Amino acid sequence: MQAHFSYHAFQRVKGRISMPHYELAKRLDDDLVINIGDEPNTNRVHKLFYSEADYMCFVAVQDCHTGMIITILPIDYHENIAWSVPIELQQQAKLLILKEAYISMPVSDTPPTDYSNQLEPQVFKVSATVVNEYGERVRSMTLGSWQSGPYGQSIDALVDDKKFVSNLKQIIDDKLACTAQLKEFVQTIIIKLGKKGDSVLYAKSDLISAGA
Incomplete structure (x- = not known):
């Protein structure tokens, strides 16, 4: 099996x-x-x-x-x-x-390699704040994870990538379509590097229009 x-x-x-x-x-x-x-x-x-x-x-x-x-x-x-x-x-x-x-792990006679740089978080965690038709926060929404390596661990580089923004917009649209009857809207997009990184907040309208 x-x-x-x-x-x-x-x-x-x-x-x-x-x-x-x-x-x-x-x-x-x-x-x-x-x-x-x-x-x-x-x-x-x-x-x-x-x-x-x-x-x-x-x-x-x-x-x-x-x-x-x-x-x-x-x-x-x-x-x-x-x-x-x-x-x-x-x-x-x-x-x-x-x-x-x-x-x-293979056994080697060579000196150990410095892997300290590999301790850096490997992914960006992306989520969003969802509000109702009155602008009141109702819940958080997980939008997924993106590998940070291609962007040099830079959130700025990530949000400048039009492909990322396009994919993000599609994910948001798909998720909101499942709860369309609730009249919910994504207000803020939250991105952080790794599980413990500082959160960087973007207005959804600003981020999506910037990547258009």
Whole structure:
């Protein structure tokens, strides 16, 4: 039983995590995940995994009979719709990957390379503030992650990229289309480098028009 993706799950991988889909599938096949439970009266198993590029854990929901990955959930979203994931289990999932990386590291007689520059965050995290028709904040919206390397870890370089702005506009339009009846609007776009970087805020109208 090999892991494979539903269309929905494939889109969630592209929109929510920086790991390529084939790498996630291999990780599931190699059991470098932690089973955190299943949904009653279904074949769905929830598997916790760590994404090095995002510096955080996610949950893959997989059909244990067919191997199909049904969706990918961030931890906070999983806690809202399913159950909480203890920090201890998240640490275990992280250690699984770090241990595997250490075991796979080739032995060399040459002096160790300075990898300090690789400790820089690898992705930009992009989200938005959503308001109602009266301009009142109603919720936050996750818009995805973008690799920071091609932009030299510069948020300015990211927002100057017309392709990024075009993709961002499409993501926002798609997400708002799902809740069109609520008359919600994106007011502010928030970008930060890595999980702990300082947030940089842009008015949605300014950012989208600048990249047009």
